[in-house]
Amino acid sequence: MTGAKILWPRLRGAVRRSGKEAPVAWLAAAMALAVLxxxxxxxxxxxxxxxxxxxxxxxxxxLYGAPALYLLRAARIxxxxxAGVALLVAVTTYLINQAxxxxxxxxxDEFEHxxxxxxxxxxxxxxxxxxxxxxxxxxxGLEVVTSAVVSVxxxxxQTAAPVVxxxxxxxxxxxxxxxxxxxxxxxRLAALAVLIYAxxxxxxxxxxxxxYQVMALPFLVATLLAATRMVKARSVxxxxxxxxxxxxxAAVTTMSxxxxxxxxxxxxxxxxxxFIIRRGWRGVGWRLPGLLLASGGLIAGWxxxxxxxxxxxxxxxxxxxxxxxRGHHRARPVPVPTAPRFDLLLExxxxxLLCFLLILGGFWVWRSRRRDTYGLWVALGVASISLLAAIxxxxxxxxxxxxxxxxxxxxxxPSSVLVASxxxxxxxxxxxxxxxxGGNPDLTAQNSARARGWLPGPPRGVVFGxxxxxxxxxxxxxxxxxxxxxxxxxxxxxxxGLGGIAGGWPPFYARLPGPFLAEAWERSIDAHxxxxxxxxxxRITHYNGVASDFITASVLGTLGHQANVGGLPQLFLxxxxxxxxxxxxxxxxxxxxxxxxxxxxxxPEDGSYFSGSPGPGGQQEPLPRPGLDKFSAIPGVSRIFxxxxxxxxxxxxxxxxxxAP
Amino acid sequence: MKPTAPRLWAAGIAGAGVACALLVxxxxxxxxxxxxxxxxxxxxxxxxxxxxxxxxRGHFGLWELVFWGAAAxxxxxxxxxLALNWLGGLTSLHWAMLAAVLPIGAGGVAWWRGYDAxxxxxxxxxxxxxxxxxxxxxxxxxxxxxxxxxxxxVYSSQNxxxxxxxxxxxxxxxxxAGSYAVQARIGVTxxxxxxxxxxxxxxxxxxxxxxxxxxxxxxGSTWSREVSRAVHQPVHATLALAxxxxxxxxxxxxxxxxx
Numbered sequence: 062m063t064g065a066k067i068l069w070p071r072l073r074g075a076v077r078r079s080g081k082e083a084p085v086a087w088l089a090a091a092m093a094l095a096v097l098x099x100x101x102x103x104x105x106x107x108x109x110x111x112x113x114x115x116x117x118x119x120x121x122x123x124l125y126g127a128p129a130l131y132l133l134r135a136a137r138i139x140x141x142x143x144a145g146v147a148l149l150v151a152v153t154t155y156l157i158n159q160a161x162x163x164x165x166x167x168x169x170d171e172f173e174h175x176x177x178x179x180x181x182x183x184x185x186x187x188x189x190x191x192x193x194x195x196x197x198x199x200x201x202g203l204e205v206v207t208s209a210v211v212s213v214x215x216x217x218x219q220t221a222a223p224v225v226x227x228x229x230x231x232x233x234x235x236x237x238x239x240x241x242x243x244x245x246x247x248x249r250l251a252a253l254a255v256l257i258y259a260x261x262x263x264x265x266x267x268x269x270x271x272x273y274q275v276m277a278l279p280f281l282v283a284t285l286l287a288a289t290r291m292v293k294a295r296s297v298x299x300x301x302x303x304x305x306x307x308x309x310x311a312a313v314t315t316m317s318x319x320x321x322x323x324x325x326x327x328x329x330x331x332x333x334x335x336f337i338i339r340r341g342w343r344g345v346g347w348r349l350p351g352l353l354l355a356s357g358g359l360i361a362g363w364x365x366x367x368x369x370x371x372x373x374x375x376x377x378x379x380x381x382x383x384x385x386x387r388g389h390h391r392a393r394p395v396p397v398p399t400a401p402r403f404d405l406l407l408e409x410x411x412x413x414l415l416c417f418l419l420i421l422g423g424f425w426v427w428r429s430r431r432r433d434t435y436g437l438w439v440a441l442g443v444a445s446i447s448l449l450a451a452i453x454x455x456x457x458x459x460x461x462x463x464x465x466x467x468x469x470x471x472x473x474x475p476s477s478v479l480v481a482s483x484x485x486x487x488x489x490x491x492x493x494x495x496x497x498x499g500g501n502p503d504l505t506a507q508n509s510a511r512a513r514g515w516l517p518g519p520p521r522g523v524v525f526g527x528x529x530x531x532x533x534x535x536x537x538x539x540x541x542x543x544x545x546x547x548x549x550x551x552x553x554x555x556x557x558g559l560g561g562i563a564g565g566w567p568p569f570y571a572r573l574p575g576p577f578l579a580e581a582w583e584r585s586i587d588a589h590x591x592x593x594x595x596x597x598x599x600r601i602t603h604y605n606g607v608a609s610d611f612i613t614a615s616v617l618g619t620l621g622h623q624a625n626v627g628g629l630p631q632l633f634l635x636x637x638x639x640x641x642x643x644x645x646x647x648x649x650x651x652x653x654x655x656x657x658x659x660x661x662x663x664x665p666e667d668g669s670y671f672s673g674s675p676g677p678g679g680q681q682e683p684l685p686r687p688g689l690d691k692f693s694a695i696p697g698v699s700r701i702f703x704x705x706x707x708x709x710x711x712x713x714x715x716x717x718x719x720x721a722p
Numbered sequence: 723m724k725p726t727a728p729r730l731w732a733a734g735i736a737g738a739g740v741a742c743a744l745l746v747x748x749x750x751x752x753x754x755x756x757x758x759x760x761x762x763x764x765x766x767x768x769x770x771x772x773x774x775x776x777x778x779r780g781h782f783g784l785w786e787l788v789f790w791g792a793a794a795x796x797x798x799x800x801x802x803x804l805a806l807n808w809l810g811g812l813t814s815l816h817w818a819m820l821a822a823v824l825p826i827g828a829g830g831v832a833w834w835r836g837y838d839a840x841x842x843x844x845x846x847x848x849x850x851x852x853x854x855x856x857x858x859x860x861x862x863x864x865x866x867x868x869x870x871x872x873x874x875x876v877y878s879s880q881n882x883x884x885x886x887x888x889x890x891x892x893x894x895x896x897x898x899a900g901s902y903a904v905q906a907r908i909g910v911t912x913x914x915x916x917x918x919x920x921x922x923x924x925x926x927x928x929x930x931x932x933x934x935x936x937x938x939x940x941x942g943s944t945w946s947r948e949v950s951r952a953v954h955q956p957v958h959a960t961l962a963l964a965x966x967x968x969x970x971x972x973x974x975x976x977x978x979x980x981x
Contacts, residue, residue, distance in 0.1 A: 103874075228796065705887045705971050711894075
């Protein structure tokens with residue numbers, strides 16, 4: 062009996078505790094189920110089942126809806142639960158990325174960085190030239206860590222890379238949570254900010270690929286976090302320690318990715334501006350200017366002293382990004398394939414909602430200007446203006462979708478906090494004091510909201526008469542209103558998430574995996590392409606000039622260790638081999654021509670077969686057979702490879718290459 | 723200095739780092755290398771940094787420690803890689819040495835900072851959501867669902883509409899000689915994802931070198947043979963599946979160079 066007396070209260074306490082603690086585990090189960098649903102959609106798509114797309118949207122809706130519901134409805138979100146939600150978002154989205162193509166990279170840019178890793182592994186030194194992307198070896202952060210893992214574990218690059226990227230993806234998300242927590246001091250708001258950030262168009266795929274930006278992102282966030290700690294530190298020794306940490310983290314960012322280091326510096330400036338507005342010039346002190354100066358020096362030193370190809374890289378890519386879709390891969394404008402109406406509707410609905418919530422969040426910042434952390438909030442507000450600029454680019458430029466996606470990775474860092482606070486603000490707004498018939502304010506709902514951490518600050522009323530607009534939602538007792546509004550919040554997050562996917566990466570035609578499609582990015586990388594690249598890398602000499610369609614030439618130019626001579630559409634569009642073709646071959650030092658026979662029956666999903674020009678008849682018509690068959694009729698040209706789809710011609714014995722200088 | 727819990731923990735991590743480094747440097751066994759290597763590079767330095775930062779003081783919460791530990795680990799690898807590049811190269815031995823030094827260094831800091839009492843960071847002790855029994859069942863369910871998702875993806879990517887084909891190639895030897903080569907190597911690689919029989923036919927000029935030669939190849943394996951020719955003789959090879967030898971699935975040739 063005595064034992065029972067001792068044990069029973071403990072057991073009862075454990076059961077009660079488990080009831081309180083379970084929601085994160087419930088959320089984990091729900092989000093894992095969402096991943097499973099998406100994996101089912103992928104499997105259906107691979108089997109060409111028509112319902113795959115619908116299943117996919119359901120899975121993605123659940124993936125964003127479940128954490129939103131948890132964050133907007135749970136009674137208590139403490140720091141560890143908030144971190145749990147953030148980590149779940151990171152892990153589940155990365156699982157979706159891996160489920161798309163398990164164990165095999167399928168994005169062309171990833172192959173460029175694989176080439177850099179191979180260079181490091183073979184030479185045991187950094188900065189080995191990479192002709193497919195000259196700047197890649199000059200920002201070797203990602204490749205250094207991957208080559209370390211490969212060297213020590215003997216794992217292949219294709220296995221080591223997802224491990225490294227997975228760690229970095231989780232680090233980015235956890236860092237964002239901690240940064241938002243540092244600024245807002247509210248775990249619910251911080252976790253919601255992470256969820257909003259996960260709605261950005263490139264989050265699930267592009268920002269989780271094996272590309273150098275992925276290494277720099279967590280260090281950008283860590284630098285900002287350390288800088289914030291430095292500014293807030295009460296003692297000089299702590300400020301010095303955090304300042305040193307921020308500088309080291311900035312150094313890692315700088316040697317990992319050019320653009321991210323520039324964004325980091327701009328965000329540090331925003332923090333400085335925020336504190337100048339809050340405290341005045343004198344109140345800022347030496348800390349932020351010192352960090353800005355030191356990190357600016359680091360960036361300038363690295364870019365001018367080590368990464369000497371950066372200027373040329375940006376000169377070329379900024380121009381092509383502004384004039385053409387799919388940016389740097391196209392030298393001239395090509396027709397943009399139009400996304401399905403449902404996708405466009407989702408995308409623009411999410412953009413409109415994002416704008417609305419951002420403005421509302423900005424207004425809330427202005428309302429809370431007497432808060433201690435107002436300087437940081439102003440920094441967020443200033444930095445978030447860039448989101449509106451990125452959205453304008455999406456709407457105004459022909460290649461705006463890619464610009465918006467790329468910019469969103471950075472501009473959503475500050476904006477996500479504002480959007481999240483706006484969401485919670487709307488919910489709290491519905492709980493504003495109601496006048497009872499006697500004229501006394503009913504503070505129960507508001508006090509309850511504040512106790513639950515929903516109200517971001519002291520009661521300040523409701524902006525723009527929002528309570529009137531949402532009045533129809535807000536009838537009835539406080540709990541009913543909260544419930545209804547939390548569902549509205551969940552719907553908003555789901556729209557933001559699905560809209561991000563609809564306008565993000567991969568493009569709509571490659572969103573689900575499946576059989577080969579022509580010029581469809583991830584959907585165009587299949588066993589034929591990969592095996593040809595392996596064959597070229599191992600069976601023939603390296604750096605022969607290769608002319609082919611965009612995807613094949615890119616794969617051969619990276620994994621195949623050949624020299625991609627760029628877009629030569631004329632070579633494939635003429636029905637016979639003309640003198641002009643011979644001149645092209647000579648000028649571009651083309652040794653190998655690779656023909657993909659599937660292009661005879663498949664139209665280019667991306668609008669063009671070749672970099673530089675649309676196909677005949679725009680994007681509707683497959684290539685004409687004579688244009689691909691003519692190479693076999695050229696005297697002296699050998700056909701050295703055939704796998705039923707891809708054919709490689711060697712021009713060495715023909716008269717054309719002989720004339721080459 | 724008393725050997726308190728934080729200090730013993732630091733010593734343990736440093737010792738594990740040295741042990742892993744020795745394993746990686748001395749044993750070449752797939753699973754051991756992989757496990758020890760991943761521990762050495764991505765886990766032990768992070769754990770050592772966490773211990774050095776915390777040392778039972780409670781300045782950081784659990785997830786802050788995890789973040790700063792992992793960030794310091796990866797950051798140290800990046801900056802360490804830059805240092806190795808100047809100091810002698812990024813070889814596996816150098817990486818193992820660097821990765822062993824990191825937990826030893828961080829362990830030293832943790833030992834120096836450690837309290838003279840067995841204390842536990844109260845903010846870590848409060849993180850209970852992973853330990854609740856009902857939660858544990860749900861975590862298992864979540865892990866199973868995630869594993870099922872990945873398993874389904876692996877299965878469907880390998881079995882639904884798999885690419886099945888065979889490569890045939892004919893290369894001048896040396897390759898740079900092109901059509902002027904007097905030696906050539908013909909090869910067939912089986913990418914049918916199953917054991918398959920092929921029929922290869924080769925002619926040089928008007929002479930048949932291989933007539934319906936049958937080869938059986940395991941998945942992913944390659945057959946090749948070198949042939950000689952005069953420069954003015956074209957070489958021609960065809961490939962068919964043994965099941966239907968008249969249906970050519972690939973053909974290659976080495977042309978006569980244009981004078």
